[in-house]
Amino acid sequence: MPWYFLALAGLAGGLVGGMGMGGGTLLIPILTMILGVDQHTAQALNLLVFIPTGIIAVLIHAKNKLIDYKVFCIVVLPAIATAVGAALIVGKVKSETLGIIFGIFLILVGLFELFLAIRNSINNKKKIKKPVLKHNLYPPRDRDI
């Protein structure tokens, strides 16, 4: 497989990830469906590709004091334990079966993202309406004229 196909797949995933949406959820199906990469290999690839980008992002966020370390400490321990457990189990699942489970996962993620998008749209509309309310703050005399 030409290297630039892989770089383009990475570019697409990175673009989406950089915009705050799930880069990996897009990168994995691009790798498996378009480039024919094995499901397990694509998943491993996504995990490793995240590491350098993640380190850079964490350094920037730490500098800006945006990280809640207390929350991190509580979440990370059970997360590591279950992540290792799940990764051990996934090694025993057949690639075809994993592809089907991943497909279901994608549909659920997509529906969740759709729900978030709709909620954002509703919130944005509320924000736009706010200046109209300011109109009521004008002195009654102005409105009466």
Added chain:
Amino acid sequence: MTAKKVCGLLAAGVFIGVINGFFGGGGGMICVPALLLLGLANKNAQATAILIMLPISIASAIVYYSNGFVEWDMVLYVSIGSVIGGIVGAYLLKKLSNNVLQYIFALVVIAAGIKMLI
């Protein structure tokens, strides 16, 4: 921090780990809304989620590697594209104010999911 919040964070950790370990990704998409739900501000939730995802991804990647699923040349090429895409994406995010992209992303992901099932 209340006991209820600690329990919520622990439960979120369990769930995020399972998803990210099993699917090799997607944990961040659950982590950010979970942290928002548990009271973190938007920027703090995004930043903390990335730090949470780092050790999880490293730990899962070690297991995937030990199972022989890592192809390093592929990792190198995809990483190059991903870092460039990440920078451009973060830059574009500042320029785009509406959430049309979020709708497109959701529909593309659903379509990809359906295609994987057929």
